[in-house]
Amino acid sequence: MAFDFTVTPRVADWRDRIAAFIAGTVVPREQEAFAGGVTDELRRELQRAAREAGVWAPQAPAELGGGGFRFDETAVLLEEAGTSLLGPLALNCAAPDEGNLHLLDMVATADQRERYLKPLVAGEVRSCFAMTEPPPGAGSDPAALRTTARRSGDGWVLSGEKHLITGAEGAAFSIVMARDSESGGASMFLVDADNPGFVVGEHARTIDRTTVGGHCRVTLADAVLPADAVLGEPGRGFAHAQVRLAPARLTHCMRWLGAARRAHEIAVERAVEREVFGAPLADQGMAQQLIADNEIDLAAARAMMWHTAWQLAQGSRGTEESSRTKVFVSEAVSRIVDRAVQLAGGMGTSEELVIGRIYADIRAFRIYDGASEVHRMSIAKRVARRTRERLNP
Numbered sequence: 001m002a003f004d005f006t007v008t009p010r011v012a013d014w015r016d017r018i019a020a021f022i023a024g025t026v027v028p029r030e031q032e033a034f035a036g037g038v039t040d041e042l043r044r045e046l047q048r049a050a051r052e053a054g055v056w057a058p059q060a061p062a063e064l065g066g067g068g069f070r071f072d073e074t075a076v077l078l079e080e081a082g083t084s085l086l087g088p089l090a091l092n093c094a095a096p097d098e099g100n101l102h103l104l105d106m107v108a109t110a111d112q113r114e115r116y117l118k119p120l121v122a123g124e125v126r127s128c129f130a131m132t133e134p135p136p137g138a139g140s141d142p143a144a145l146r147t148t149a150r151r152s153g154d155g156w157v158l159s160g161e162k163h164l165i166t167g168a169e170g171a172a173f174s175i176v177m178a179r180d181s182e183s184g185g186a187s188m189f190l191v192d193a194d195n196p197g198f199v200v201g202e203h204a205r206t207i208d209r210t211t212v213g214g215h216c217r218v219t220l221a222d223a224v225l226p227a228d229a230v231l232g233e234p235g236r237g238f239a240h241a242q243v244r245l246a247p248a249r250l251t252h253c254m255r256w257l258g259a260a261r262r263a264h265e266i267a268v269e270r271a272v273e274r275e276v277f278g279a280p281l282a283d284q285g286m287a288q289q290l291i292a293d294n295e296i297d298l299a300a301a302r303a304m305m306w307h308t309a310w311q312l313a314q315g316s317r318g319t320e321e322s323s324r325t326k327v328f329v330s331e332a333v334s335r336i337v338d339r340a341v342q343l344a345g346g347m348g349t350s351e352e353l354v355i356g357r358i359y360a361d362i363r364a365f366r367i368y369d370g371a372s373e374v375h376r377m378s379i380a381k382r383v384a385r386r387t388r389e390r391l392n393p
């Protein structure tokens with residue numbers, strides 16, 4: 001067994017260039033985005049700059065114009081991109097496009113790659129992923145999926161309601177999960193946004209602000225689809241979702257770790273300059289505890305994430321490992337940002353100091369891609385099953 005955390009020269013070069021790009025080009029645009037929302041115009045502008053800076057889509061395959069980094073190397077680069085809430089969008093490694101890109105790369109046909117994957121990697125279009133439904137439909141429990149896909153001639157007709165669909169407004173296409181009438185299982189469909197049966201409705205007014213295209217209600221109003229709209233195999237939608245979910249959980253961890261690190265660094269910079277009760281805040285016991293606990297959480301979260309990313313890079317499906325890591329990292333980054341707010345005082349709650357915006361934006365990560373409780377349930381079930389098998393061989 002060999003442990004090796006060496007960051008190769010190419011990864012270090014990209015990491016440093018991403019850091020310079022974020023500091024020089026992305027951070028100066030943050031306040032306007034916080035105040036007015038993230039527009040497609042701003043996205044395109046930042047993406048053009050990212051391409052010119054040679055930091056485009058580090059996680060995407062090289063043959064499609066991305067950086068072509070291995071998944072464990074990506075961990076270093078996406079953390080850096082995440083130090084600005086706009087960074088992942090600028091580098092075309094933000095959710096949901098980044099997860100969709102990976103899924104399409106794994107399961108799309110040659111025609112689907114040409115039509116959907118290539119423009120997505122190039123940043124010419126955005127996409128969304130439509131799984132969640134309003135109650136009583138699919139949420140934490142995907143088996144409650146109610147959107148239906150029924151056969152019509154060679155093709156399909158999709159009917160149902162989705163909500164909280166990130167980026168649906170302005171997306172060129174959506175990957176939609178529906179229960180198909182033939183297999184009775186779930187299937188994935190590629191639905192063009194200009195399909196008259198794909199209707200984007202209101203945006204949920206959530207506490208985060210730095211995604212583009214909202215978190216939208218989407219109605220599949222008897223959307224008529226051709227036979228080749230199926231992504232992957234019919235009836236294997238949940239299996240394909242796993243292809244997307246394990247790495248997508250990890251890439252969320254990578255980006256949010258960067259955001260938490262930034263919040264911590266801003267708070268510590270303030271604490272070393274701020275004098276209270278006759279001494280710098282950073283030198284006072286209870287503030288030292290906040291600073292030290294953040295350093296510990298950052299290091300532990302990064303170590304766990306690198307290990308799981310390495311397992312995925314070795315070809316493991318990483319279902320259980322990514323569950324564990326998702327729970328720990330999503331809760332650790334919440335703790336880190338909460339302590340950063342406390343250390344920074346009143347302005348720590350503000351967008352001006354950035355920490356307040358990170359605090360609001362990071363909260364949902366404990367819910368999407370599997371709420372902490374759902375991951376804990378599945379981890380515990382696996383452990384109990386293994387234990388029963390060991391006790392009763």
Ligand SMILES: Cc1cc2nc3c(=O)[nH]c(=O)nc-3n(C[C@H](O)[C@H](O)[C@H](O)COP(=O)(O)OP(=O)(O)OC[C@H]3O[C@@H](n4cnc5c(N)ncnc54)[C@H](O)[C@@H]3O)c2cc1C
Binds near residue numbers: 140163166372374
């Ligand atoms: C900002 C944001 C972006 C999103 N983007 C997308 C998107 O692009 N596409 C998409 O399809 N969905 C998206 N979602 C939806 C997200 O995936 C769901 O919110 C999530 O799966 C939980 O489903 P639910 O909201 O229906 O909560 P419910 O299923 O109603 O669960 C509510 C709560 O119950 C608890 N819980 C669940 N199961 C258990 C259990 N077994 N034991 C104990 N407690 C439990 C959890 O704490 C959970 O948060 C997004 C959500 C947010 C907040």
